[in-house]
Amino acid sequence: MTWDWHAVSDFMPHFWDGLLVSLQALALGSLLSFTLGLVWTLLMRAPTRWVRWPVGVVTEFVRNTPLLVQLFFLFYVLPEWGLTFSALATGVFAIGLHYSTYTMQVYRAGIEAVPVGQWEAATALNLPRRRTWTAVILPQAIRRVIPALGNYVISMLKDTPMLMVITVLEMLGQARLFSQQRFQFTEPLTVIGVAFVLISYLASLLLRALERRLVR
């Protein structure tokens, strides 16, 4: 096995394309998982079990089935029902939905960690329910859970290569395409491997800085 720098430089334009797609999927997937997760958490606190029960079943189901299966399902089954989205959109939706079932647990823990005295003070001041959530509880809860949410972002990053199976040309997809055309596997796979390490590392640094600021 020999290392060919030409293969690296030939791969780089494809790599940048793939990186852009990976980061896009990561950013949008994260946003979706943060939003949906919060929605699930709040719905799970609804007064009626006719809301809590279905939300509980659906999220439990999604959390306990593999992301890969969900990707295939959304990509091949939804079009049969007349719902067609681009591969990237389907991928973002799958990742966001899958991880929202984890972030909902993070939010729940964060909300439960807000001292009961905060609820009592809000009641004593007669704050409306909605205002209690938006001005008192959620700002404190979300601050507490940002580190945990950040860990899921890094986790999601490492799951983005799965989008390859539904034809999204993210980093791994580009590497595979390149390898098949050139029969050179080592170089492109090494490049994206290094890229994953670097992005994860940068993200964890960022996260730690954020954590320090929040704990302050």
Add this chain to the structure above:
Amino acid sequence: MSVETRTEPSATAARPADLIRLEQVTKRFGANTVLDHLDFAVRPGRHVTLIGPSGSGKTTILRLLMTLTKPDEGTITVDGEPLFPAPEKQVREVRKKIGMVFQHFNLFPNMSVLRNLTEAPVQVLGLSKDEAEERARELLELVGLADKCGARPAQLSGGQQQRVAIARALAMRPRVLLLDEVTSALDPELVAGVLDLLRDIARSTDITMLCVTHEMGFARDISDQVLMFDGGRVIESGSPEKIFSDPEQDRTREFLGAVL
């Protein structure tokens, strides 16, 4: 805040209606009966101190009045209007007349001191931001923390936090102020500042105070009436002079002997 002088009803005047009235109130936690068919009334402007061993139901009365918990039986009225049983909308209205200061302050840590004081007046009473801030600044002046408007609660000492909490409760202009062991969580050297402030408020306003405390000197100072609780019932009530100097019940004497 507007400071009105308290007018003592003369002995011959008609007895003013009770501001707070609990009738046959029972509260249980599991098998434990904390309040046992309690009847309890407070006239407007009075300063009432509840004393008694822990678990005797003093704090539960404050929590019932603040609607932080519900009684199992009985009725509660404030200013002639039912607080329990009552529909949620009614509760919100009646609750506006009541403010509470907690043992652990419970300031909102995500808001500045100023916003702790303006949040509810803006959201609940519909004050404009400017009106609410003006009121908040006056109150912070009153509690001696005018320079702390922009600070976060975490940057203040316990005593300062508790004074902010008192100001926050007063910003809603309640008719009744519930004080739940407000100095218990403070370092000893910070207690005096908070108690002095409350004495000031008791003297200079007509606000009705219900106070659960272990500070007997303070209770003696500000109260018109002291109630001794034991086992979910009021076993003795009277002027502070009477209760502290010459209690009738052995149980009261025993309790005071232990805490004084």
